[in-house]
Amino acid sequence: xxPARRPVQRPADARLLxxxxxxxxxxxxxxxxxxxxxxxDLVVANDAATLPASLHGIHQxxxxxxxxxxxxxxxxxxxxxxxxxxxFGAGDWRxxxxxxxxxxxxxxxxRLALGPLVATVEALLGHPRLIALRFADDPDxxxxxxxxxxxxxxxxxxxxALALWDVWTPIAAQPVAFEPPSAGFALDWRTxxxxxxxxxxxxxLTLAAGISSTGDAELDARLPxxxxxxxxxxxxxxxxxxxxxxxxxxxxxxxxxxxxxxxxAHSGTVVAGERLANQRIxxxxxxxxxxxxLSGTHEPQESHYELLRAFQDDATLARVTVALEARGYxxxxxxxxxxxxxxxRRTAMVA
Amino acid sequence: xxxxxxxxxxxxxxxxLALVREFRRRGASVAFVxxxxxxxQEVARQTETHGIVADVARKEDIHRIALQVTAxxxxxDVLINNASSLxxxxxxxxxxxxxxxxxxxxxxxxxxxxxxxKALLGALGGAAREGRGAVVLNVSSxxxxxxxxxxxxxxxxxxALRHMSAIWAAELxxxxxxxxxxxxxxxxxxxxxxxxxxxxxxxxxxxxAAARExxxxxxxxxxxxxx
Numbered sequence: 001x002x003p004a005r006r007p008v009q010r011p012a013d014a015r016l017l018x019x020x021x022x023x024x025x026x027x028x029x030x031x032x033x034x035x036x037x038x039x040x041d042l043v044v045a046n047d048a049a050t051l052p053a054s055l056h057g058i059h060q061x062x063x064x065x066x067x068x069x070x071x072x073x074x075x076x077x078x079x080x081x082x083x084x085x086x087x088f089g090a091g092d093w094r095x096x097x098x099x100x101x102x103x104x105x106x107x108x109x110x111r112l113a114l115g116p117l118v119a120t121v122e123a124l125l126g127h128p129r130l131i132a133l134r135f136a137d138d139p140d141x142x143x144x145x146x147x148x149x150x151x152x153x154x155x156x157x158x159x160x161a162l163a164l165w166d167v168w169t170p171i172a173a174q175p176v177a178f179e180p181p182s183a184g185f186a187l188d189w190r191t192x193x194x195x196x197x198x199x200x201x202x203x204x205l206t207l208a209a210g211i212s213s214t215g216d217a218e219l220d221a222r223l224p225x226x227x228x229x230x231x232x233x234x235x236x237x238x239x240x241x242x243x244x245x246x247x248x249x250x251x252x253x254x255x256x257x258x259x260x261x262x263x264x265a266h267s268g269t270v271v272a273g274e275r276l277a278n279q280r281i282x283x284x285x286x287x288x289x290x291x292x293x294l295s296g297t298h299e300p301q302e303s304h305y306e307l308l309r310a311f312q313d314d315a316t317l318a319r320v321t322v323a324l325e326a327r328g329y330x331x332x333x334x335x336x337x338x339x340x341x342x343x344x345r346r347t348a349m350v351a
Numbered sequence: 352x353x354x355x356x357x358x359x360x361x362x363x364x365x366x367x368l369a370l371v372r373e374f375r376r377r378g379a380s381v382a383f384v385x386x387x388x389x390x391x392q393e394v395a396r397q398t399e400t401h402g403i404v405a406d407v408a409r410k411e412d413i414h415r416i417a418l419q420v421t422a423x424x425x426x427x428d429v430l431i432n433n434a435s436s437l438x439x440x441x442x443x444x445x446x447x448x449x450x451x452x453x454x455x456x457x458x459x460x461x462x463x464x465x466x467x468x469k470a471l472l473g474a475l476g477g478a479a480r481e482g483r484g485a486v487v488l489n490v491s492s493x494x495x496x497x498x499x500x501x502x503x504x505x506x507x508x509x510x511a512l513r514h515m516s517a518i519w520a521a522e523l524x525x526x527x528x529x530x531x532x533x534x535x536x537x538x539x540x541x542x543x544x545x546x547x548x549x550x551x552x553x554x555x556x557x558x559x560a561a562a563r564e565x566x567x568x569x570x571x572x573x574x575x576x577x578x
Contacts, residue, residue, distance in 0.1 A: 047473050047474075047477055049417070049418065049421065049473065051418070052418075076425075078422050078423060078425065139422075139423075140395075140401055140402075140419070140423060143418065143419050143422040143423065144403065144404070144415075144419055146418075147414075147415035147418045147419050148415060163414075164414035164415070164418070165413075165414050165470075168414065168417075168470070168473075169473070170472070170473065171472075171473040171476060171477075172470075172473045173421060173426065173473040173474035173476075173477045174421055174422075174425065174426065174474070175417075175418040175421055175422050189472075189522075189523075189526075192526070193525065193526075196525060202480075203480065204476075204477055204480065232477075232480075232481050233481075234480055234481045234482060235480075
């Protein structure tokens with residue numbers, strides 16, 4: 001696929017590939033999304049706002065330049081200032097992550113001067129480029145420092161540096177994501193109004209979407225890291241109502257699938273509260289909550305593609321890949337979309 | 352229910368400071384924005400609130416503000432766009448107003464509130480969906496409706512803000528996000544002193560009294576049944 005190189009969240013010509021529960025494929029425009037939702041459906045989106053999680057600075061023991069990409073946290077609490085982070089040596093996003101120099105050798109207790117912020121390395125997490133760090137200051141000062149000094153994490157296929165407004169979805173609320181929950185770029189307020197008029201419900205949850213790529217195969221294999229999420233009582237109730245009337249739960253993005261399936265894993269019912277999603281969703285995962293996913297386009301080697309295998313069989317996904325390629329779909333966070341329904345279990349058994 | 356989460360711009364003096372104190376007195380969690388680091392620190396310490404140093408007239412500052420207030424309060428129920436610029440000081444006829452002075456008034460009084468509202472709309476919509484209610488109060492002025500000589504930059508910008516509030520209100524009623532545009536009256540504040548240096552201050556309203564009225568109006572709006 002062609003990478004989308006410009007930070008336009010809702011290009012007028014955005015495409016949408018729809019895959020229904022029988023595996024039938026329709027190529028349409030994202031503007032026609034509404035025609036593929038039904039009264040009684042519930043659309044659930046991740047309202048996490050994106051942190052400027054790339055912090056440049058100096059590794060104080062060696063005096064060497066370092067880029068810290070905040071990548072995970074154990075909770076959503078404002079006082080929780082311990083992060084997991086992926087570190088790079090000199091350079092920035094303009095160099096492909098695969099080609100970036102290694103960071104200086106890090107040890108527990110090392111101090112990192114990151115603009116107005118000071119962080120201490122608390123632990124190496126089993127890889128020279130994955131660490132746990134902690135900011136030592138009062139929380140308001142740390143969030144102010146991140147707000148002023150941080151830049152959005154981005155990759156070499158982009159043409160220009162991203163601003164925070166480029167990566168916040170229209171419904172962005174809590175600043176806890178490390179990379180944008182970009183499936184939500186498709187949702188503008190006009191669409192939300194149109195959904196309401198057509199009897200399609202809307203709910204949000206918050207999941208601290210982690211880093212999507214590190215440029216290191218060994219590290220990438222560990223993604224996604226654990227991600228904290230919060231589901232409100234209002235959202236849990238909306239899901240229950242939808243299930244009761246046999247409407248579909250349409251997840252906007254892989255992060256919503258992860259949160260809902262984690263929350264519903266035990267009882268089959270989504271329970272409100274804050275928890276840590278630590279599961280992987282793969283081909284053999286039995287989805288208990290989500291009926292369809294609206295997502296960006298993903299290629300077979302990506303972890304997000306793995307998640308799609310829980311929705312559709314490999315033969316269908318292979319046809320999707322061919323169709324995306326043939327119709328010139330754009331990839332990455334500012335690219336085109338797919339709407340994939342979960343395969344009908346009965347159909348699957350007969351097939 | 353958890354404490355009300357309130358964001359106030361221009362929170363270190365005049366009506367804004369009175370609003371910070373009033374909402375704290377009522378038990379709300381408050382984050383406020385102002386330009387002077389020293390004043391922000393002092394007010395935050397005195398009132399046990401979250402102070403953010405930024406300028407709402409600067410585009411680059413808006414998402415940084417939104418990030419800090421939503422991090423501090425874990426969401427937003429009430430946004431009060433209070434920070435205002437007079438335009439030229441001393442007040443001038445429109446014909447004597449520099450374009451840059453009008454631009455500053457528009458940046459502070461119209462674009463700033465528009466951008467900040469937009470950046471916080473996800474949080475406000477979320478509060479509405481959770482049944483907490485969500486209100487944006489845009490502080491207005493009688494200069495938004497009356498054509499006072501020498502109040503051109505301020506009056507025109509406040510008129511734009513007032514009309515924008517009405518359109519926001521119409522467009523977002525179904526989302527449960529309410530908009531208020533209220534004129535607090537002529538108050539004894541630094542802004543008024545800048546505009547009318549020789550005013551008889553004894554005839555002016557106390558900002559504390561105006562803050563109580565505005566807080567009452569916001570609370571009344573929060574508990575109103577959906578339209």
